[in-house]
Amino acid sequence: MQRIRFMAEEFFRSFQKSLFKNILLMLMFSISLLMAIIMCSYYVGLGERYETTTQKVDGREWYPLDLMTESGQEVSNQFTTVGRCRDMVDYYETLKSLEEAPILSIHTSQSVGLKEEDVKKFFGEKDVLPFTSGGEVNVAEVPFWDGDTYLTRSMKGAQVDLGAYRYFGLGTQEGEGFTEENMTIQRDGDPIPLLLGSDYKGIIEVGAIIDVNFEMCAYHCKVVGILEKGSKLPVQGYMELGEVQYLDNRIIFPFGVRLLEDPKRAQQMERYAWNAYMALQSGIAQTKVEHIRELVETYGQIADQFGYPPVQIIGTSLGLDLLRRESAAKIRILLILTVVLLCFSFYGLSVTFYDKIQSNSKNYGIYLMNGCSLSMILVPCLLEIAVILFPAVVIGRYVLPAAAVSYFRAGPIMQAVYIMIGAAFLVGAASLVYLMRGVDTEHLIRQRD
Amino acid sequence: MVELKNVSKTFGKKEARVEALRGIDLSIREGELVAIMGKSGSGKSTLLNILGGMMSMDNGEYWYDGKTVNFRSQRELTKFRRNEVGFVVQYFALADDLNIFQNVALPLKYQGYSRKKIKEMVMEALRELEIEDKAKAYPSELSGGQQQRAAIARAVVKQPRLLLADEPTGNLDEATGEAVQEIFHKLNKNGKTIIIVTHDAKVAKHCERIIHLKDGMVSDDGLGRDAYEEEVFV
Incomplete structure (x- = not known):
């Protein structure tokens, strides 16, 4: 002792x-x-990453992405000028176009707001409930394209970009699917393409012009096609989980609509910026394990170029996660x-x-x-x-x-x-x-x- | 009690090689008061350090109480130093950041005594050396003589059978040195075997036996002057 x-x-x-x-x-x-x-x-x-976060599909590794921000304020607060909205759109386009890490954006549980009068017009006596999410009719929180608020019904929806549309082999039984041409519009006000699930056949025709509310923005849309029966996408983009979302009774909204001419007002450009922002939040990117660090660095450089936070690759190692904002x-x-x-x-x-x-x-x-x-x-x-x-x-x-x-x-x-x-x-x-x-x-x- | 057989010790290598001890044979009985004398470099401090288990030897044997002291085993050497030997050096070797009580208590802590027992033994040792009032003082606050008394107290507190002193009065004035010598005499009368290394004849003459070293060898081994006079004249 x-x-x-x-x-x-x-x-x-x-x-x-x-x-x-x-x-x-x-x-x-x-x-x-x-x-x-x-x-x-x-x-x-x-420290690597959680295995379940990445997905191995067709022998390739896919990593979920997120435009990680503090409750979205950091980004949304910047959509006050046409310039900053354009920066977000171009930011997404640049990331999407990277040769070494193509991005797919998928969101399988969206709600598309249709005017109740349009719903009645299209559905008539048909049962609308299988097509709705929730079933209630509410007054729209934001005005529709014509500037008026209407009673709105939330319809089941999904969102997908051109890359995902092609990758998952979606096809139409009528009309056309998403294409480079119909996803590119000259000016704000030109209709944005919509696809409909096969159950909409006989309810809404290809070529119909519909105004929708989507993610608190008003959109002027045109139905360009009706998907084949049984079209599906992996739930929320998680391919490895094996769960699929059938699209038959859904309205499919696009990610990544390209606007060629800048509008005069920021409010007009804002919807495209939101679209691009959500595409990044719902994106998955394909790259090899050994290229993750380079991709993080590339994302950081591109983010600096456009003045937005860098996209986070979900499930990267601790170091990559903490330092993704640094050059x-x-x-x-x-x-x-x-x-x-x-x-x-x-x-x-x-x-x-x-x-x-x-x-x-x-x-x-x-x-x-x-x-x-x-x-x-x-x-x-x-x-x-x-x-x-x-x-x-x-x-x-x-x-x-x-x-x-x-x-x-x-x-x-x-x-x-x-x-x-x-x-x-x-x-x-x-x-x-x-x-x-x-x-x-x-x-x-x-x-x- | 202590026996050295053909002990040798060399320092340095090649051209700088020095044979400090050469084939030393020595025997010391229990209760003897022995002085080891010699000029500087004669090997006396080396001899004392080997006797105290603080220095290994190159050749030879060291017998203590009929058993060899195993210099190869650090554990055994530590035990030997802890239990059998008290050492006093010329420069007192007191830890500056410990007070006198703590310094004297050191050997007892290594032996595992209780706090109460340590206090008892330390205060008794300090009383014996007449410095009990200095228990809470630090070495820098004491005179040379008092420091040496404290060092002696530390050396004897654990009741070792063998007390070794290397030039214990070398750093003291004459009067203080004599006082310290008296202490050694008193301890020897109480049965302690004491070996003192000194170059001071005044110190040596009071010892009952003087061993002279020259060039690492025993050149003379005889009675001290007082012992001689006692033998011859009494």
Whole structure:
């Protein structure tokens, strides 16, 4: 018991003596560990991603995307000028057109608002309930295309872009599907193409002009085709889950309508900007695992170009997730800083303990002379190293998982934290044992005050 | 009690090689007060450090109480130093950041005594050395003589059978040095085996036996002057 007490007293005495240095070392190790983990995660995919987040379809990997913002305000607040709305549209177009990572945008549970009078006109005595979501009739929250508000019925809908339309082999039994031509309109006011599920055959004709409310915006639309019976899409774009959404009783709204001429007012352009924004929120992108980091960097560069937040690839590693808003150059600087800080931390630890042993060698000699064992001198020093490294463990254990956005795998991250801390402790301990090797009574008796 | 057989110790390598001890044979009985004398570099401190288990020897054997002291085992050496030997050095070797009580208590902490027992034993040792009022003082607050008393108190507090002193009066004035010598005499009368390394004849003459070292070998081993006079004249 007394021996333990002696070691504890020695530990506290020594720790207190170098209190400032020890606190500094704690800070340095904690920060450098955090940065090292993030860098490892960024560059070598430490922590990887949840497997269920990615989808393997036809041997290729698809990753869900999101234009991650704080409740959408960060983006929507910018749709106040035609220019910023155009930037969002072009932002989406640029991302969609990337050769190495084509985007598909799918949303299978939408509601399309039709005027109740149009519903009555089209359906007549037919049962409209299978086509509705909810079934109630409400006053529209926003005016329709003509500027008036109407009683509105929410109809089942889905949304898909041209790429997804083609990829999933959707086809029409009447009219045409989505095409480059019909998805491109000259000016605001030109009708946007709509597709209808097969159950709409005989209810709404191809070529019909319908005004709809969709996602709080008014649209002037034209039915361009009726899908084949049994047309389907993976639910919310999650192909691997195996669940499909049949489109037979749905109105299919497009993602990615291209407007060639800018309108005069921002409110007119806003709907296209929203369309593009939602396409990015509902998108999935195909790329290989080894290209994820490059894609994140590319998305970041493109985001900078258009002044919008970068698209988040859901399920990327912790590092990619946290640093997606930073440029590749900045991240390289961070990497250098991390390495420098790590080296300094280890150097600081070595120097501190070297000094400690040198300056305490007289005391150690006295202890050894009076029957103390070397282990009773070593243990307090090792404990001191452990205490210095402890905050780094706490930060790694609690801060890292909390700091990261969802969809990363904590297990490998924590293992890396423990391995790094363990390595730091072993290096410190080995250095200590090496330094203490010469601290024997023979050596110390030769020393004089 | 203590026996050295053909003990040698060398320092340095190649051209800088120095043979500090060469084939030392020595035997010391329990309760003896022995002085080891010699010029600087004669090997006396080396001899004392080997006797105290603080320095290993290159050749030879060290027998203590009929058993060899195993210099290869750090554990055994530590135990030997802890239980059997008290050491006093010229420069006191007190830890500056511990007070006198804490310094004297050191050997007892390693032996696992309780706090109460430690307090008892330390205060008794301080009383014996007449510095009990200095228990809470730090070494820098004490005179040389008082520091040496504290060092002796630390050396004897654990009741070792063998007390080794390396130039214990070397750093003290004459009067203080004599006072310290008196302490050694008193301890020896109480049965302690004491070996003192000194170059001071005044210190050595009071010992019952003087061993002279020259060039790492025993050049003379005889009675101290007082012992001689006692033998011859009494």
